[in-house]
Amino acid sequence: MDMANQARIKETAEKFGKDSVVVILGGGEAESAGLTAETVMTGDPTFAGPLTNVALQLPVYHLFELKDLIDPAVYEEQVSMMEMVLDVDEIIAEMDNIRKECSE
Amino acid sequence: MNFPVIKGTGYVLVHAPNMMLEHGTTITVEKAKNPGSDFLKAIPDHIRSFEETVKYAPNQVYIGNLSPRDLETIPQPWFENFVEDADRQGKYGEIMPEKELYGLMKIVDRFELVELNEEFSAEIKEILKAKDIFTENQLALFDKPKSMDEISALVKNDTAKGLYDGDKLLGCVREAHESDPCLTADVVFENLVTKASGVLAMIALFKKNNIDPSEVDYIIEASEEAIGDMNQRGGGNMAKACGEVAGCINATGIDMRGFCAGPSHAFVNAAGLVQSGIFKNVVVMAGGCTAKLGMNGRDHINKKMPLVEDMIGGFAVLVSENDGVNPVIRTDILGKHKISSGSAPQAVIQAIVVDPLTASGMKISDIDVFAPELQNPEITVPAGAGDVPVANYKMIGAMAIKRGELEKKELMEFTKKHGVIGFAPTQGHIPSGVPLIGYIRDSMLAGEMTNAMLIGKGSLFLGRMTDLFDGISFIIQKNSGELSMGQDSSASDEFKQEIREMIAEAMQGIADSLARR
Numbered sequence: 001m002d003m004a005n006q007a008r009i010k011e012t013a014e015k016f017g018k019d020s021v022v023v024i025l026g027g028g029e030a031e032s033a034g035l036t037a038e039t040v041m042t043g044d045p046t047f048a049g050p051l052t053n054v055a056l057q058l059p060v061y062h063l064f065e066l067k068d069l070i071d072p073a074v075y076e077e078q079v080s081m082m083e084m085v086l087d088v089d090e091i092i093a094e095m096d097n098i099r100k101e102c103s104e
Numbered sequence: 105m106n107f108p109v110i111k112g113t114g115y116v117l118v119h120a121p122n123m124m125l126e127h128g129t130t131i132t133v134e135k136a137k138n139p140g141s142d143f144l145k146a147i148p149d150h151i152r153s154f155e156e157t158v159k160y161a162p163n164q165v166y167i168g169n170l171s172p173r174d175l176e177t178i179p180q181p182w183f184e185n186f187v188e189d190a191d192r193q194g195k196y197g198e199i200m201p202e203k204e205l206y207g208l209m210k211i212v213d214r215f216e217l218v219e220l221n222e223e224f225s226a227e228i229k230e231i232l233k234a235k236d237i238f239t240e241n242q243l244a245l246f247d248k249p250k251s252m253d254e255i256s257a258l259v260k261n262d263t264a265k266g267l268y269d270g271d272k273l274l275g276c277v278r279e280a281h282e283s284d285p286c287l288t289a290d291v292v293f294e295n296l297v298t299k300a301s302g303v304l305a306m307i308a309l310f311k312k313n314n315i316d317p318s319e320v321d322y323i324i325e326a327s328e329e330a331i332g333d334m335n336q337r338g339g340g341n342m343a344k345a346c347g348e349v350a351g352c353i354n355a356t357g358i359d360m361r362g363f364c365a366g367p368s369h370a371f372v373n374a375a376g377l378v379q380s381g382i383f384k385n386v387v388v389m390a391g392g393c394t395a396k397l398g399m400n401g402r403d404h405i406n407k408k409m410p411l412v413e414d415m416i417g418g419f420a421v422l423v424s425e426n427d428g429v430n431p432v433i434r435t436d437i438l439g440k441h442k443i444s445s446g447s448a449p450q451a452v453i454q455a456i457v458v459d460p461l462t463a464s465g466m467k468i469s470d471i472d473v474f475a476p477e478l479q480n481p482e483i484t485v486p487a488g489a490g491d492v493p494v495a496n497y498k499m500i501g502a503m504a505i506k507r508g509e510l511e512k513k514e515l516m517e518f519t520k521k522h523g524v525i526g527f528a529p530t531q532g533h534i535p536s537g538v539p540l541i542g543y544i545r546d547s548m549l550a551g552e553m554t555n556a557m558l559i560g561k562g563s564l565f566l567g568r569m570t571d572l573f574d575g576i577s578f579i580i581q582k583n584s585g586e587l588s589m590g591q592d593s594s595a596s597d598e599f600k601q602e603i604r605e606m607i608a609e610a611m612q613g614i615a616d617s618l619a620r621r
Contacts, residue, residue, distance in 0.1 A: 028490060028495070029488060029489075029490055031488055032488045077450070078446075078448040078450055078451065079448070079450070080450070080506065081449065081450040081453065081499060081502045081503055081506060082449055082450065082499070082502075084498070084502035084505060084506075084512065084515065085495065085498040085499050085502050
């Protein structure tokens with residue numbers, strides 16, 4: 001996750017409280033989605049950005065995991081193409097793993 | 105009124121390992137922040153030799169010695185499976201070593217900002233003379249070398265950036281103003297590299313296609329650099345600056361910017377200028393970019409690869425009046441990402457691929473080959489950015505599935521049939537569709553391809569002025585041989601009818617006057 005986004009997440013969590021923030025990812029690749037999830041849970045694993053050693057433990061999901069919560073018409077119009085293109089199962093499995101590994 | 109044609113292409117690469125170390129932003133930022141890092145220490149073991157870059161299959165495709173289809177048969181990693189009989193000279197251009205580019209930077213410099221030492225000046229003059237593409241006046245610039253003491257002093261007091269061959273200082277690029285942040289040695293260096301590689305691409309276009317540069321009317325330069333001073337940071341005009349060196353004495357030009365989509369916008373504009381009759385011959389061109397060298401170097405070293413982002417790219421393409429032979433640009437089938445289109449990938453593909461085809465009564469599978477961003481996957485996959493062309497082909501195929509044109513199980517086959525493997529360096533505007541035009545033109549001239557769609561996409565958020573996405577597409581089609589291809593037939597019919605009516609009226613007048621006698 002780049003420096004600017006780490007700063008925005010940190011600022012948002014501080015402003016609204018950790019309990020009021022959910023992070024939703026839209027990345028197209030399992031490994032990078034996992035790294036982003038790790039960053040907002042236990043801190044920046046590259047020790048480079050504002051979330052270094054900051055364990056926000058924010059709830060984090062990939063958009064594909066939230067399909068049931070989204071208006072089907074909107075999902076069809078905006079996401080259905082990418083669902084065919086990307087490896088959805090791999091992304092969801094990685095998100096599950098990271099949440100288990102990083103939860104306190 | 106007539107569709108314009110793609111009359112010729114030129115493609116060049118420069119192996120620039122020292123520029124990667126001195127000007128690639130990933131490495132320069134690391135040097136400033138963590139000067140003793142493991143990443144920096146590991147770099148020397150991951151530098152490629154010039155010979156290795158010539159034998160690197162994607163580079164051979166870029167200069168036209170191999171086709172993108174040939175690349176599919178060469179196993180990866182390409183940095184280990186070399187093309188053994190590779191030549192640095194190609195059908196479309198050449199692969200140049202860094203030292204020759206230093207010489208070219210001296211030739212294109214109009215303000216005595218590039219200084220070369222005595223030994224290197226003499227050496228490079230002979231090398232460039234043997235290429236037989238530079239004039240006596242251009243080569244005479246090497247007769248005024250600077251002493252090593254002067255060059256070392258300029259670099260040491262930070263008023264110049266060094267031109268290195270490993271640890272050896274060969275010369276420098278001086279700052280152009282003592283207090284202007286837009287004319288520092290760094291900025292001038294970067295712009296001179298873009299200029300030199302752009303000029304090299306133009307020379308390749310003219311020489312490889314027997315085109316007289318004096319016939320060029322207009323040049324559109326489509327790189328991502330800003331040329332100007334502190335009062336007009338992006339004032340321009342790189343197009344005219346390159347045309348001057350390349351011998352386009354009858355041309356003027358303009359710089360056109362749109363991040364990676366810049367070149368596609370430039371082609372649409374060039375096509376419009378030619379089809380309208382404003383200009384007969386328009387060159388769309390761009391040199392490469394030093395900042396992006398080694399951009400994903402950290403990942404490449406972590407994956408124990410060589411630093412394969414060590415190539416500067418350049419291209420030049422001539423758009424001309426319909427000659428009945430060369431492939432045409434179908435200016436009546438254009439895709440554009442509108443301000444209201446939306447930034448979701450699906451909305452982008454809908455706007456720039458599906459909508460123009462639907463409007464023309466075509467299916468997605470009617471297009472033989474799509475040319476989206478053509479980044480070499482060997483550079484992007486290890487960096488976690490995926491295989492960019494394949495992702496684009498899958499998105500286009502997925503839209504065909506959604507439209508009922510394709511079965512879901514046919515998706516992978518679609519990507520292979522209507523796509524090519526990526527082979528371009530990750531130089532922003534360089535991989536954006538344009539590298540395939542040479543192959544497309546050749547295939548159409550050989551009767552092996554009917555049409556192709558070029559897709560330019562740009563991430564405008566990088567400039568922080570808008571978070572809108574951008575994209576523009578156009579179709580290249582085999583020439584039918586009819587010189588009226590693209591003529592507005594309805595307007596022409598109307599005109600003919602008007603003439604018929606005028607003649608009829610005149611005849612009636614004559615008949616009436618005869619009857620009155």
